[in-house]
Amino acid sequence: MTGIVAGIDIGGTKIAVLIVDADGHVRGRATHAASVGDQAGAASAIAAALDEALAAAALQRDDLDAIGVGVPGRVDPVAGHVTLAVNLGWTDFDLRGALEAELGRPVVIENDARAAALGLHRRRAVDGLDGSDLAYLAVGTGIAAGVVLDGRLHRGTRGLAGEIGHAIVDPVGPICACGQTGCLEAFASGPSIARRATTAGMEAGTAKDVYAAAAGGDHTARELVDDVGRRLAWAVHLLVMTYDVDHVVVGGGVSHAGSAFSEPIHRELERLRAVSSQAGELLPAHIVEVLPPEAEPGAWGAVAVASAVRDPDRLRGTEVVRHA
Ligand SMILES: [Zn+2]
Secondary structure (H helix, E strand, C coil): CCCCEEEEEECCCCEEEEEECCCCCEEEEEEECCCCCCHHHHHHHHHHHHHHHHHHCCCCHHHCCEEEEEECCEEECCCCEEEEECCCCEEEECHHHHHHHHHCCCEEEEEHHHHHHHHHHHHHHHCCCCCCCEEEEEECCCEEEEEEECCEEECCCCCCCCCHHHCECCCCCCECCCCCECECHHHHCHHHHHHHHHHCCCCCCCHHHHHHHHHCCCHHHHHHHHHHHHHHHHHHHHHHHHHCCCCEEEECHHHHHCHHHHHHHHHHHHHHHHHCHHHHHHCCHHHEEECCHHHCHHHHHHHHHHHHHHCHHHHHCCCCCCCC
């Protein structure tokens, strides 16, 4: 065992790879700004990104103890299958089998938000910070949370614990891709923010454009991002009320918009604290952390998942990831 693992974060439009040694130091990295593609070509696309990171580290595939992969979709980590990844167009895909055949190394796969929660939890433990309960709220193409309770990743019966993007927040709201009406995701995901801006008469192409306009003082954009921030603050509130976690970390592509993204969330949480002593107790100011854009929670989460290959408890789906 070399102690070296790879973490691979598969997004809708990129593949990010980190090669990390036993001390947690980054030995190599690579980002492919391209879609991973269909199931038939996915393993070779992922292998190409991995090989680029290995070359940067002057390492070979055989130097890796394991490879962790975070996937934006529904994952069966025991079978190693991706059950459904809507944004990738994958259904019932034996990703672990395909990657192990391609790479010849052990592979562990996990949902990306849950992997990120695990990675963030481990990072806090390494940093000596308190707290065994943590939620990670990812706001990007979709909205989902990963939850770590008592130091263990909480998946739930169907592996869907934390899927709050499809919590209904307004029964007369927009129709969501899932078929329901008024899901959180239909208000506050990146594509939803862009769509709402267009409906409001803005010429914004992406959520990033909307946040830039809000930061520049555009009134319509400000109203929109304030509404999104309120709804995300309620999502934080929901996670804390449901799981009683002591830390909620917010990340994902939409969160990279800086203070235009984070301030409306903090403002709404402050308002809740002011009107409710219960909210004041459950939502202390330090409970929410918005990650900086360079944090790479997905890739670090995949690294944490890779480390779990040393731990037989992983097959029960409730592992504590330990450094070997
Ligand atoms: Zn939905």
